[in-house]
Amino acid sequence: MQPTPSRTMDIPKEIRDCGLRATLPRVRVLQLFHENPGKHFSADDNYHLLSNENIDVVLATVYRVLLQFAEANILIRHTFDTDRAFFELNKGSHHDHIICTKCGCVEDFVDDAIEQRQALIAKQHRYILQTHTLTLYGLCETCTQPGHWDRVVIFRCSVQRNGLSKCMHIR
């Protein structure tokens, strides 16, 4: 269910272990996530990051690879109420997210009290709980200090109707 927590990261092995061939596109995509711990990348992000490294991979392949990795539980897919999908490395332990609506940075958090209340609510509604999504939106410490805004470099960001930035990561 969760990826092997090996300290020497053998990416081809990790891919083969879930029944997939260790091809270049798959290795490089997974490598990107390992090289950027905690980051959330869209298909397009992956595509451009790989292009910047002069790796010839086609967008359709990136989509296929991300989907397979998500099905294999190597990656986790999120939407964050935007119109695109973002993926992050599945570190095995569940967590929720707090996102800055200005700079788009994402932090993880876990709160046992909330987890327990959720279980209780599901029981009260007579549901068998399978999963949940909890995302807090607000302004991060940096973005609440006006003078510091110009120090933040957005990797790529376009604000959409619902007020969220379309791209969730910064350099």
Added chain:
Amino acid sequence: MQPTPSRTMDIPKEIRDCGLRATLPRVRVLQLFHENPGKHFSADDNYHLLSNENIDVVLATVYRVLLQFAEANILIRHTFDTDRAFFELNKGSHHDHIICTKCGCVEDFVDDAIEQRQALIAKQHRYILQTHTLTLYGLCETCTQPGHWDRVVIFRCSVQRNGLSKCMHIR
């Protein structure tokens, strides 16, 4: 910020009150939501429901109207981790959702303990909290009883990659 809580629902007035003209498409769309309290409809749902009533409205108009209503806070927009947007009537009070991954039915809930913990977490991370989304996914009481599954009539439902039904409402 929140719609007028009048018992005699004057839909044209509600529309005019937010600075929009009470046109037929707008009146009928808003009526749909009032006639189906608690339901979550996509643009396409609205379009088909209106078509069934022999009301000639074009999909582009439905999209425009839903967007305007969401901006006016008459409706609330959700994504529910799918690839479409769903809208529900804004009853003024915040709530979260619990969704059945089998039949797609949606129930609302509020939990003060969770709300308070969220405020605390935001403070700990030094965020100014603006909003949040919490959605629980599981199997509803009906769907956990195999023999009862055939009694449930899905309005329209197609399961997608992430295991969620694309359409969130049942008849």
Added chain:
DNA sequence: CTAGCTGCAAAGATTTTGCATGCGT
């Protein structure tokens, strides 16, 4: 009357798919 709204058609954005070729095992 006139600004705002709709229908229509086209385009934009994201994601998926069919098929021939290429590559991992």
Added chain:
DNA sequence: ACGCATGCAAAATCTTTGCAGCTAG
């Protein structure tokens, strides 16, 4: 060598937009 995977191109899906004509106030 076999069969899965990729590239390429096209399509599918959801959503937005430009523009001309219509309509609510």
